[in-house]
Amino acid sequence: MKNAFITGGLGFIGSELAKSLIKNKIVKKCIILDNFGSFINPLKSNFKDYRQQRLDNVKNILIERGDASNEQIVLKLLQKYKPEYIYHTAALPLAKIDNLNAKEASIGSVDATRNILESLVFVKNNYKKYNFKRFVYFSSSMIYGDFKTKIINESSNANPKEIYGTLKLAGEVITKGLSNYYNIPYTIIRPSAVYGPKDMNQRVSQIFINKAIAGSNINIHGKDEKLDFTYIEDLVRGAILASTKKNGINNTFNITNGRGRSLLEFVVILKKYFPNLKYKLKSRDKFRPKRGTLSIQKAKKLIGYKPKISLEEGINKYLKFLKKI
Numbered sequence: 264m265k266n267a268f269i270t271g272g273l274g275f276i277g278s279e280l281a282k283s284l285i286k287n288k289i290v291k292k293c294i295i296l297d298n299f300g301s302f303i304n305p306l307k308s309n310f311k312d313y314r315q316q317r318l319d320n321v322k323n324i325l326i327e328r329g330d331a332s333n334e335q336i337v338l339k340l341l342q343k344y345k346p347e348y349i350y351h352t353a354a355l356p357l358a359k360i361d362n363l364n365a366k367e368a369s370i371g372s373v374d375a376t377r378n379i380l381e382s383l384v385f386v387k388n389n390y391k392k393y394n395f396k397r398f399v400y401f402s403s404s405m406i407y408g409d410f411k412t413k414i415i416n417e418s419s420n421a422n423p424k425e426i427y428g429t430l431k432l433a434g435e436v437i438t439k440g441l442s443n444y445y446n447i448p449y450t451i452i453r454p455s456a457v458y459g460p461k462d463m464n465q466r467v468s469q470i471f472i473n474k475a476i477a478g479s480n481i482n483i484h485g486k487d488e489k490l491d492f493t494y495i496e497d498l499v500r501g502a503i504l505a506s507t508k509k510n511g512i513n514n515t516f517n518i519t520n521g522r523g524r525s526l527l528e529f530v531v532i533l534k535k536y537f538p539n540l541k542y543k544l545k546s547r548d549k550f551r552p553k554r555g556t557l558s559i560q561k562a563k564k565l566i567g568y569k570p571k572i573s574l575e576e577g578i579n580k581y582l583k584f585l586k587k588i
């Protein structure tokens with residue numbers, strides 16, 4: 264039975280991925296490398312670090328603390344476990360923070376991507392029987408920059424307009440270039456606005472729901488600002504399909520809900536649960552690219568991906584979780 268190596272595996276996406284890979288018997292064991300990085304001020308009143316609980320009660324998980332850009336650590340783990348699948352989710356995942364510190368932001372997306380691929384080549388060259396299957400790089404919809412058309416597909420121009428998107432795209436280029444050179448099968452996933460229980464990074468969905476629960480006013484930055492909100496389970500299912508199906512080899516996929524929804528629509532859904540909820544329309548954050556719908560036709564056709572959770576259902580599930588804590 265196979266092993267998976269997941270960088271950033273204690274994170275929101277990495278931990279759900281680990282659980283699903285084991286539950287669906289795609290791998291026997293998940294080796295997790297995480298540096299326990301913190302991107303949100305832990306003194307914020309509603310901050311909760313779920314990291315310790317994310318993989319509680321899940322068998323066959325091995326957790327190593329360390330940085331994915333550290334050559335010795337990554338090489339040691341790859342030599343020891345010879346994972347068939349590598350999922351590289353480790354990164355500083357919040358655009359606002361990446362934009363303040365390009366050097367720190369490049370560690371996960373640039374340095375670690377190069378390091379993992381080169382360490383993998385070393386192990387492959389030294390163990391001829393190593394049947395490596397896939398390197399999966401988690402990119403972002405921010406690599407497109409401002410969406411120039413109503414719907415963006417994987418062939419649309421990558422034209423990031425801020426640092427986070429630029430470095431996520433740099434990681435894609437490194438993934439493709441090194442994988443082609445060393446003949447490593449890879450898959451690139453482009454998620455967007457992932458949400459759901461146990462995210463602790465205070466993204467817009469969490470901020471809006473927490474404000475609604477607390478009875479505070481919501482500020483909507485940009486009335487027409489749209490995001491392709493994607494429920495965590497859908498992203499994980501899509502990422503697993505993309506990394507295990509043959510058609511996913513050396514391919515790039517948008518894995519999202521496939522429908523841009525405005526921030527105002529999000530708040531209107533919340534108003535069904537909180538009729539007295541008040542909101543104010545404010546000007547949009549200029550650094551954010553103008554986004555919307557990502558086409559998922561390629562993923563539908565090549566790997567059979569179909570999202571199951573609508574924004575309405577997803578908010579209901581996330582709300583239930585956030586109400587309890």
Ligand SMILES: NC(=O)c1ccc[n+]([C@@H]2O[C@H](COP(=O)([O-])OP(=O)(O)OC[C@H]3O[C@@H](n4cnc5c(N)ncnc54)[C@H](O)[C@@H]3O)[C@@H](O)[C@H]2O)c1
Pocket residue numbers: 270271272273274275276277296297298299300301329330331332351352353354355356370371375401402403404431453454455456457458463464
């Ligand atoms: N959540 C989203 O909406 C979203 C959207 C698009 C892309 N992504 C991408 O998905 C990936 C995972 O995001 P997430 O939402 O799970 O974030 P997260 O913050 O919940 O998880 C990231 C994890 O990686 C770890 N980490 C960070 N840098 C590391 C390093 N250099 N070495 C080892 N561990 C490191 C952190 O400690 C954390 O546990 C990121 O690459 C992010 O850019 C996320």
